[in-house]
Each structure stands twice: as C-alpha cells, then as structure tokens.
Amino acid sequence: xxxxxxxxxxxxxxxxxxxxxxxxxxxxxxxxxxxxxxxxxxxxxxxxxxxxxxxxxxxxxxxxxxxxxxxxxxxxxxxxxxxxxxxxxxxxxxxxxxxxxxxxxxxxxxxxxxxxxxxxxxxxxxxxxxxxxxxxxxxxxxxxxxxxxxxxxxxxxxxxxxxxxxxxxxxxxxxxxxxxxxxxxxxxxxxxxxxxxxxxxxxxxxxxxxxxxxxxxxxxxxxxxxxxxxxxxxxxxxxxxxxxxxxxxxxxxxxxxxxxxxxxxxxxxxxxxxxxxxxxxxxxxxxxxxxxxxxxxxxxxxxxxxxxxxxxxx
Numbered sequence: 174x175x176x177x178x179x180x181x182x183x184x185x186x187x188x189x190x191x192x193x194x195x196x197x198x199x200x201x202x203x204x205x206x207x208x209x210x211x212x213x214x215x216x217x218x219x220x221x222x223x224x225x226x227x228x229x230x231x232x233x234x235x236x237x238x239x240x241x242x243x244x245x246x247x248x249x250x251x252x253x254x255x256x257x258x259x260x261x262x263x264x265x266x267x268x269x270x271x272x273x274x275x276x277x278x279x280x281x282x283x284x285x286x287x288x289x290x291x292x293x294x295x296x297x298x299x300x301x302x303x304x305x306x307x308x309x310x311x312x313x314x315x316x317x318x319x320x321x322x323x324x325x326x327x328x329x330x331x332x333x334x335x336x337x338x339x340x341x342x343x344x345x346x347x348x349x350x351x352x353x354x355x356x357x358x359x360x361x362x363x364x365x366x367x368x369x370x371x372x373x374x375x376x377x378x379x380x381x382x383x384x385x386x387x388x389x390x391x392x393x394x395x396x397x398x399x400x401x402x403x404x405x406x407x408x409x410x411x412x413x414x415x416x417x418x419x420x421x422x423x424x425x426x427x428x429x430x431x432x433x434x435x436x437x438x439x440x441x442x443x444x445x446x447x448x449x450x451x452x453x454x455x456x457x458x459x460x461x462x463x464x465x466x467x468x469x470x471x472x473x474x475x476x477x478x479x480x481x482x483x484x485x486x487x
Contacts, residue, residue, distance in 0.1 A: 180314065
C-alpha cells in the first residue's frame with residue numbers, strides 16, 4: 174500500500190522551504206491558514222504573511238498589488254472560495270495585467286467530504302482554464318505538489334494550483350521531474366490511453382491493473398498541467414491507442430475531459446469516454462462514499478476503457 178499524504182501538507186512544507194530561499198516570497202490567506210497549511214509559514218515568517226480575513230476579493234486584490242511591487246505572492250483559501258468569490262479580481266486584477274500571482278487553492282473536489290456541495294469545488298478548473306494566460310496545475314501526489322509549487326515560483330505570470338484535503342497515494346517515481354506543460358506516462362500501453370489528473374491518477378493506475386487481467390494494455394498518463402495542455406503528447410497517445418479515457422475529480426464539462434476532447438476533435442478524432450462528475454453538484458458524505466457514489470473508482474474507469482475500445486472497433 175502506497176503511503177498517503179495530502180497535497181495540501183506538501184504545499185505547506187514547500188512554502189517554508191521557499192520562504193528560506195526567496196526573500197521576496199509572501200503568503201496571503203483568508204482566515205484558513207490551519208486548513209490550507211500556510212500556518213507554518215506564518216509562524217516562521219510573520220512579516221511576510223498576511224491574514225486577510227474572510228474577504229477573498231481583498232485577498233486577491235492585495236496579492237495583485239504585491240505582485241506589481243515585485244513580490245511573489247502565494248494566495249491560499251479553499252478552492253470554492255478562491256475561484257468563486259474572487260473570480261472578478263482574479264480576472265481583472267491578476268489575469269488581465271498578467272501579474273505574477275500564485276493561487277494555491279486547497280479542499281478542491283468532492284473529497285472535501287462532509288462539508289457538502291457548498292464547499293466542493295467541481296468547476297474551478299473550468300473557471301481558471303478559461304482565463305487568458307492562466308496556467309492551471311493539478312498535482313497527482315505530494316512529491317509532484319512540491320515540485321509544482323517550486324516551478325510556480327520560476328514561472329512568470331499567474332498560476333492556479335489545485336490541491337486536496339484528503340491523503341492521496343504517493344505514485345510519482347523517485348526520479349520524477351515535474352515540468353510545466355508536460356505530461357508523464359506512468360504506465361505504457363497500446364490498447365487505450367487513460368489521461369488523469371489529481372487524485373484520479375492513482376485510481377487510473379489501479380484501473381490499468383484491472384484491465385491487464387483481461388489482457389488489455391492501458392497507457393496511464395498523468396496530466397498535471399491542464400493548461401497549457403501538451404497537444405502533441407496528447408494527440409500522439411491518442412493516435413497510438415485509438416481509444417481515450419479521461420478521469421478527473423471535477424465536472425466533466427470544462428476540465429480535463431473537455432481539454433482532451435478539444436485536442437482530439439482538432440487533431441486526432443478517436444473514441445473518448447469521460448469519467449468525472451457528470452454535471453451535478455456534490456453532497457455531504459465521506460470521501461470514499463462520495464467517490465463511489467459519483468463513479469470515481471478504478472472499476473468505473475476500467476469499464477469506461479472497455480467502452481472506448483469497443484467503439485474503436487465499430
């Protein structure tokens with residue numbers, strides 16, 4: 174059993190490391206620093222931490238000003254608040270002037286659990302993806318999160334990093350190197366390509382094992398950079414396997430499934446099955462129960478792969 178670490182924990186640890194290395198790095202939070210794991214940074218670097226209170230618009234607007242003054246601001250709150258309550262400020266104060274603000278939102282997706290639909294961001298990738306110049310990253314595990322946060326400090330321009338509440342299995346190989354705009358083939362295959370992001374990467378790997386029991390060779394691809402999506406790599410995998418599945422803890426509209434569908438439609442039309450939240454809101458429940466209820470399981474991903482393979486034979 175792979176070790177489970179929450180991506181938000183990895184984020185908090187990396188902020189502290191970067192705080193020691195980068196004197197112009199500042200962190201802002203909206204009264205949720207214990208949950209977003211920015212509290213460790215606040216304790217060590219109080220002069221570079223700003224608790225803006227429950228005022229998300231102010232949070233982003235202040236970060237924009239700090240970025241304009243040459244700082245590297247990291248903004249944190251729950252994903253539903255970061256992308257929903259502060260969307261206007263992100264659009265007009267950060268994305269439009271292309272300022273160097275890093276939005277690291279935690280508690281994304283239905284695995285927020287018992288907090289229910291009001292706190293389960295299922296459309297945040299779609300909102301951020303639609304903004305010109307916004308880079309969108311969804312790390313698969315703790316090691317990738319650490320690398321992605323570091324990469325964000327070197328990337329000029331706005332970045333949205335989507336993090337979770339629950340622990341997720343560590344699946345990145347020891348020699349894994351994250352790079353903005355690249356995808357990673359975690360398991361080679363020829364019969365179907367499974368593109369996944371976030372917590373669904375580990376689920377996709379399990380699905381590939383189930384498919385292997387039926388002599389189906391599935392290629393599992395970690396798409397941690399949703400935007401800019403690597404069109405060449407996605408199209409190449411689709412052309413090789415001629416059947417595609419996408420998996421995400423997000424609405425199938427506007428997220429990874431839509432991004433891949435756009436590539437396939439323009440460059441390599443092949444059968445596509447999308448596994449995700451099917452255009453509904455979440456509800457209260459344990460993360461495990463919610464994942465099962467909404468079909469975000471290895472068994473459902475494997476079934477989707479079989480449907481995609483069957484369609485390419487028509």
